[in-house]
Amino acid sequence: MEAFSKKAVSIFTENTLWIFMTLLLFMSYLLMMSVMKDSWLNYIQIFGKLCIVYSPVLIFAFFRRTLLSSLPFKVVVALWIFCMIVWLIILPLNSESIMRFVIQEHQHSHQLEDYSTFALSFLLVTSGSVLCTELGLVFQNYFKDKLKTKIWTQVISVDKMLLVVVLLLSIFLSVVGIFRVGSGIDNITVFSGAMLAVKFIFFVFQFLIILLLYYFYYHINKHFLIPKLLKEKGVIFYGFSVAAVILIFYPLFIMFLRVLPISSELGLEFFQPDGKTFSDDGGGLAFLIMLLSVPIIISNEWFRQSNEIVNLEKEKSATELNLLKQQINPHFFFNTLNNLYALSITKDKQTPEVILQLSELMRYVIYKGKEDFVPLKEELKYIEDYVQLQQIRLHKKLDYKFDITISDKEQQIPPLLFITFVENAFKHGIEPAEGNCYLHLSLTSDQNDLVFTAVNSIEEKLDTDAGIGLKNLKRRMELRYPDKHSLESFEQHNQYSAILKLKLQ
Numbered sequence: 001m002e003a004f005s006k007k008a009v010s011i012f013t014e015n016t017l018w019i020f021m022t023l024l025l026f027m028s029y030l031l032m033m034s035v036m037k038d039s040w041l042n043y044i045q046i047f048g049k050l051c052i053v054y055s056p057v058l059i060f061a062f063f064r065r066t067l068l069s070s071l072p073f074k075v076v077v078a079l080w081i082f083c084m085i086v087w088l089i090i091l092p093l094n095s096e097s098i099m100r101f102v103i104q105e106h107q108h109s110h111q112l113e114d115y116s117t118f119a120l121s122f123l124l125v126t127s128g129s130v131l132c133t134e135l136g137l138v139f140q141n142y143f144k145d146k147l148k149t150k151i152w153t154q155v156i157s158v159d160k161m162l163l164v165v166v167l168l169l170s171i172f173l174s175v176v177g178i179f180r181v182g183s184g185i186d187n188i189t190v191f192s193g194a195m196l197a198v199k200f201i202f203f204v205f206q207f208l209i210i211l212l213l214y215y216f217y218y219h220i221n222k223h224f225l226i227p228k229l230l231k232e233k234g235v236i237f238y239g240f241s242v243a244a245v246i247l248i249f250y251p252l253f254i255m256f257l258r259v260l261p262i263s264s265e266l267g268l269e270f271f272q273p274d275g276k277t278f279s280d281d282g283g284g285l286a287f288l289i290m291l292l293s294v295p296i297i298i299s300n301e302w303f304r305q306s307n308e309i310v311n312l313e314k315e316k317s318a319t320e321l322n323l324l325k326q327q328i329n330p331h332f333f334f335n336t337l338n339n340l341y342a343l344s345i346t347k348d349k350q351t352p353e354v355i356l357q358l359s360e361l362m363r364y365v366i367y368k369g370k371e372d373f374v375p376l377k378e379e380l381k382y383i384e385d386y387v388q389l390q391q392i393r394l395h396k397k398l399d400y401k402f403d404i405t406i407s408d409k410e411q412q413i414p415p416l417l418f419i420t421f422v423e424n425a426f427k428h429g430i431e432p433a434e435g436n437c438y439l440h441l442s443l444t445s446d447q448n449d450l451v452f453t454a455v456n457s458i459e460e461k462l463d464t465d466a467g468i469g470l471k472n473l474k475r476r477m478e479l480r481y482p483d484k485h486s487l488e489s490f491e492q493h494n495q496y497s498a499i500l501k502l503k504l505q
Helices: 002-014 017-035 040-053 055-062 064-070 073-093 095-102 115-146 149-155 158-182 190-230 235-258 261-265 284-346 351-370 376-394 419-430 468-480
Strands: 398-406 437-445 449-457 485-491 495-503
Touching: 017 040, 017 055, 017 115, 040 055, 040 095, 055 064, 055 073, 064 073, 073 095, 073 115, 095 115, 158 190, 190 235, 190 261, 190 284, 235 284, 284 351, 351 376, 376 398, 376 419, 376 437, 419 437, 419 449, 419 468, 419 495, 468 485
Parallel strands: 398 437
Antiparallel strands: 437 449, 449 495, 485 495
16 A cells, blocks of 8 residues: 555656646536536547647656656657647647547537537647746756755745735735826826826735735734634634634725725725625635635644654764764774784884874775765775775785776765775674685666675684674665665675665665
């Protein structure tokens, strides 16, 4: 069931086919209600035939992601132009024949007066709606990817957006009012034009007052009634509070709006003094604003809380990951300083060389270990230098092999990804060995997958608490590659094996 739900979610979030099919369903409904008998059969027949007519659009929408990942971008653009522009232009040019295919003449519930005009209009509206939907999707993706809409959507809240709408609507209504007033002037002079400009400003101001008074119901609903009464006291408290707000404030608002000059100047009958305390709507408009704003307010609050939870989880994961990476340094220090101490006791002539090599390793740990990703080739060189340093110190025969099969040496991976396996191999398998020992490493990597294997000899069963290195690595993988990694380790016949698999894409 969970797999099915994830599949369903991916279909709706990663594929646009359902959007265009929904649009065709709506146009099928309109067409059926216009010229045919209302029935399931006619509804399904029209929808199926419209899907055939617009099949290039649907096919491109379904395979959009596949085409973008497998074909050159210019080829995809050419296919998009044909399916989303050329095909949508061809359809209205053959409107009559296409409409006869979609609805046969004997299926009409009544005879259309001008069949050709109706066919052309319907296909123009349908094709135009499809094109506008596609352009909307394209621009949405552009703004999301290029302009980082998450930033400005967090800055511009719903309240601010509604205030912008209120201002724009005030300007629009004022323009309509000025045209209405100006149409009554026979000869517009410079003076009358200036007066109209001044009147336009006053119209904007008065319409802004009217709309802000209605905005008050949304504001009090969001910032007081829902969070304080609906959320804390329940539906009954909230219902009576809505009624109280309307019964107390709406008559006062109407009384104030009636004295505004614009009410009489433009003849706004809605606010004309007719003896009705609640105007013609009886307070229904205020109630409608509060009722329709409830799902908007609740959904906006839910999204806000969800974003806060996601951000907190990301911050927690980032903090924990940084702490784990910091724990790598002292773990490495302890092991390498022990190596250097052993060389200094024996006064080995290679001690200066080892110190220099050790400084290079430490430089990599300190500087590269803080980065999120490093090139794969740098990580491999670090492993080779570490093994070389260990072989100098051991003074025993080590069967060492490192098989590497990679497609891109510049592939980015987290730093210090493999060193834990190598350190454990030396500490728990190779160093305690009295005779010959071996360490066989293997790495295969392409653009999608990476597999690292470490196999080393052991002479006795390992302690289950082998240190913090492997625990840290497991936690790092859980944070960096959730559900995209596997880490296995097992002992068999005096041999210890560890396998790390990553999904890089």
